[in-house]
Amino acid sequence: MKNGAADKQRTQCLVILAAEAQQNAAFTAVDKAAGGLLSDLLKRGDLKQKPGQTLLIPSIQGIQAERVILAAAGKEALTAKTATKVIAGIVGAVNSASVSNAVISLDGLEPEDRTPTWAASLLGQMLEHSSYRFEQFKSKKDDKAVALDTVTLQLTARKGVAELETAAATGRAIGYGMNQARDLGNLPGNECTPSYLAKEAEELARKHTKLTTKVLGEKDMEKLGMGSFLSVSKGSAEEGKLITMEYKGGKRGDQPVVLLGKGITFDTGGISLKPGESMDEMKFDMCGAASVLGAMHTIVTLKLPINVVGMIASAENMPSGHASKPGDIVTSMSGQTIEILNTDAEGRLVLCDALTYAERFKPRAVVDIATLTGACIIALGNHMSGLLSNNDELAGQLLAASRMAEDPAWRMPMDESYDQLLDSNFADMANIGGRAAGTITAGCFLARYAKAFAWAHLDIAGTAWKSGKEKGATGRPVPLLIQYLLDQIARDGSAKPAPAPKTTTKKPAAKKAPAKKATRKK
Known part of the structure; x- marks a missing residue:
């Protein structure tokens, strides 16, 4: 400049x-x-x-x-x-x-x-x-x-x-975070596994002293009673991971913002198998997790004066002799039971246990980001992300950030009449509510696990990637998330973020192809 x-x-x-x-x-x-x-x-x-x-x-x-x-x-x-x-x-x-x-x-x-x-x-x-x-x-x-x-x-x-x-x-720095998210989203499923995402988070923490990463494996989750999460990961040879990245850039004792990303690194639908056409695009089902990692890259680059916890709930959803079956009933970490009517509604099953785990951070707000429902694409197309929330103030802040960041979102309703569609004859709830209002009932499902804090859900199924000739991850909603955090910093009256060291834009060096990963056998 x-x-x-x-x-x-x-x-x-x-x-x-x-x-x-x-x-x-x-x-x-x-x-x-x-x-x-x-x-x-x-x-x-x-x-x-x-x-x-x-x-x-x-x-x-x-x-x-x-x-x-x-x-x-x-x-x-x-x-x-x-x-x-x-x-x-x-x-x-x-x-x-x-x-x-x-x-x-x-x-x-x-x-x-x-x-x-x-x-x-x-x-x-x-x-x-x-x-x-x-x-x-x-x-x-x-x-x-x-x-x-x-x-x-x-x-x-x-x-x-x-x-x-x-x-x-x-x-x-925001563009850089978007590009990091695009890299992860564009990687094929045989490379970008839950273990790969965990290593990326650990590598980021090694480079930045204010960031610490912790990774829970399936044995850890079994001890915590995360039966819902494990009902998804058990069908795959790849071990599921719950990844937490704690960034302490704010004052000691300040409540953090939790950003939680869905990280289904490949989604076949499980036993409720998806159609074969365009199934290759299900490598993008971890774009919520990618956006969280991308946002964390931007946060540490700018040294934002705020406490943030980046969480990733990551698994593969595969059909096998170990996979969950329609009609199975599992118990989540919160103690609530779930009848799995459709194994392709798996994102909410990993996110609900992650939401319960997020309570331990005593967050000021939790925002989960997920390619959760095809219904959101039908409702909003590929321009706007869907927004659902249990807190009007938080929803308003996110919508304002989306407008400022030119990363638009639209709030959808969520009330008891929709919530009742999740009722089950055999468990506390079903994991789907039928064809009608699929995005809203998915939000209602997650809301049952977010009663301890202000919570919002961003459904990015229509905005996380492009199909056709321009096929590839977009890096959204990294701009929205960073703008929301910048707005929180401004409201808190904290110091401005430190500027990035360079004032010119340079083309990044090309990355080498990652090495093949070994898979876990069962």
């Missing part, structure tokens, strides 16, 4: 905002140095004033930059909605410009309905997110002749540079 006149920036590519109503300092400086060329291009209509549209100008006399990208800001006052399109357009154009370095001006990039630093944070996040490549299993890499390596943000004025630099660094 640096300040100075835009026309003096020595770079392969300079990006400036172009608005119809009023131009900014960067545009004015470059336009003047170029003898009015930019104004002439706009008057001629070479750049359509539709947010997200860009125009590459290969060469301009009178300035230091080798080429310029004009980004349309639209005809109306800039809002968060239009600014998000503008930023996405800028990131796409810069990555397509065949340059190794670029300078992006922040002049004029201030939505009227957001803080002055919001755009810098989102830009940092999107730049980091766009650098992602998942090629460790390809024998031939997609090496381009020219790849974007460094991006510097520029502001003409001196005032506000420090704040914008911190915001951009925060955004980069």
Whole structure:
């Protein structure tokens, strides 16, 4: 991040905002140095004033930059909605410009309905997110002749540079956490097992003194009476794991926020076997766990002044002679009994015991994140995550964070009329409530284990990954989770997060393919 006149920036590519109503300092400086060329291009209509549209100008006399990208800001006052399109357009154009370095001006990039630093944070996040490549299993890499390596943000004025630099660094850290979550989600099920997730959590703790990781195996869970969790993991040769990562960045004694992720590293449906078509995508059933690990990466990078416990309930759901059968009854850690009517509703079975275990941390709030129900995709599509909660204040905070982070969620109802659908003739409850309101009854099931604390559930079945040509994990809802924590820090009046050490965005080095893991035999 640096300040100075835009026309003096020595770079392969300079990006400036172009608005119809009023131009900014960067545009004015470059336009003047170029003898009015930019104004002439706009008057001629070479750049359509539709947010997200860009125009590459290969060469301009009178300035230091080798080429310029004009980004349309639209005809109306800039809002968060239009600014998000503008930023996405800028990131796409810069990555397509065949340059190794670029300078992006922040002049004029201030939505009227957001803080002055919001755009810098989102830009940092999107730049980091766009650098992602998942090629460790390809024998031939997609090496381009020219790849974007460094991006510097520029502001003409001196005032506000420090704040914008911190915001951009925060955004980069969020993007980095998203990319870590994407890596885990994209790994195949034969590599990313419960044991693999446990090792990732332990490795993160070894690098950061404020973070400690504890892993419970099946014998530990048997002693705790986690019969519900074990009813899922017992069908697989891979041992189930309950992983806890305690981050102590806040004051001693402050209640932590617990982030709990569903980590079903592969979901066949168990005895209630899924159809074969698209079953490969069930490697993404651990994206809730991936988002928690991604969020923990961001938390330790930013050294957030808050106490957080990241929990992962991880198992494989496989059909075998050891697997649970429809009609089986199990006893959860809380003592409540469950009739398993469908073994494909397994995520709630591991999460409910994890929720009971979370009580020992005396949390201020618990947020679980899970690819829990296909019904959520039917209800909300692939744009919004579903939100259910037993606490209106917590739900409101998460919804506000989702809007600020451009990681949208929608609250769904949850009351006694839905809860009654879980009644069982043979146990305290069934694990499904029928076809109707499947997302809501899943939330009602989890709510029975969350009575000791403020709790919210994020169903990310529609937002955690993309199918088709763009198949892959998205890294959501890491932005929502981090924004929620930042909002909690602001409410507590704690110190601001430490900025990340670098102010430029660089493409990460490619990872090596992980080694094969041995499986446990029964």
